[in-house]
Amino acid sequence: MNEEGACQIFHVDEEKVLKLKEELIGEYKALTLSEIFKALGDPTRVKILYTLMENELCVCDIATLLEMTVSAISHQLRLLRNLKLVKFRKEGKMVYYSLDDEHVKKLLEMGVEHAEE
Amino acid sequence: MNEEGACQIFHVDEEKVLKLKEELIGEYKALTLSEIFKALGDPTRVKILYTLMENELCVCDIATLLEMTVSAISHQLRLLRNLKLVKFRKEGKMVYYSLDDEHVKKLLEMGVEHAEE
DNA sequence: TAAATAGTTGAACACTTGTTCAAGTGTATG
DNA sequence: CATACACTTGAACAAGTGTTCAACTATTTA
Structure with missing residues (x-):
């Protein structure tokens, strides 16, 4: 049985x-x-989000900081956008990205806590 | 320039x-x-961790609950073990798993918060 | 000691993912 | 109007992932 x-x-x-x-x-x-x-769960996206924690940045700025292509960053930003983890604002040719809400920031901080223990 | x-x-x-x-x-x-x-970042592992939030369970129990093979669950548990997200305790033939610390629980809860907004 | 039970493990496979490349927007500038 | 710039997008490809299957260990039971 x-x-x-x-x-x-x-x-x-x-x-x-x-x-x-x-x-x-x-x-x-x-x-x-x-x-x-x-x-x-991807190093590139963690870096992007971490960079956006304190600053609003355009795609090109992020790409330069992370030493990656604009295309690669744009692809990842779209994914983050679709999940409402980041929001964007257009200003002429530029597109400025920032974190969508405080939850994302808290999640990252909590992850750091676990990693550091 | x-x-x-x-x-x-x-x-x-x-x-x-x-x-x-x-x-x-x-x-x-x-x-x-x-x-x-x-x-x-995987539905199976989310389910496993969610199940372990309130209970200590053996591999077979988890497999039955999630309607998956013992092997599949065991593979995932190893991954979670390596990252210190779950801990285990042996008792005869059985191996009981539970969450390793409170951070994991908080991370899950915070994820739910974001998902539900 | 042999069989059954609980779980682990490695290989194989289909499937997913991240980056690159080339071509495409749309906006500003000369 | 043509060019440059900031960014997006789709296709392609290598690398990574999750499950299955079969073989394995270890503990218990008959």
Whole structure:
């Protein structure tokens, strides 16, 4: 009697199973959450966001600072934009980027905390 | 007069350049930080960590709950272990996993906050 | 001691991702 | 109007990732 190939000890505790199944994170929520973290899960994007923590910068400025091509930075900024991690403002030819909200900043700071322990 | 192919407006403001270059996040720090976020940047791992937020569970329990193979879960747990996001405790044949510290929990909660806004 | 159980591991595979390159916007300048 | 500039975009490609499968270890049970 062992459905799903589950371990035996587990199925003895039916109450535990039901409780955990209910508390389980939904498929969509898990996906949304992972997409946000995935966006922070690349060195280039971490550098971009870190640079934008205290300053509003144009694409070219970021590219120069990180010693990367404008194209590469632009691609990454689009990804960050789509996830509402950064916002932008146009001024003539220039496009100025900045962090979209305080959550991003806090997430980065919290990541540093974990890394430094 | 335009080194590195940088935009023209930028190089006018020398003070700004120097200040930002100094504040720039280091290569190693950016990599470490991105590795932590990358670990959280996968739906399966988000589900695993979410499940472990309130409970200590064995590999088989997690696999059953998430309806995935024990092998797949074990592979992901190793990754999370290496990054000190989860810890484990052996008890006979069983291996019980739990979150390694409060930072992980806070990171997840903060991610949810951003996702829900 | 043999079989069953819980978990780990390495190789293989399809799939995803980050950068580059070339071509394309749109705005300002001569 | 033509050129230069700031930036965006799509295609292409190498490098990386997540799951499966089969083989493995270690502990318990018959």
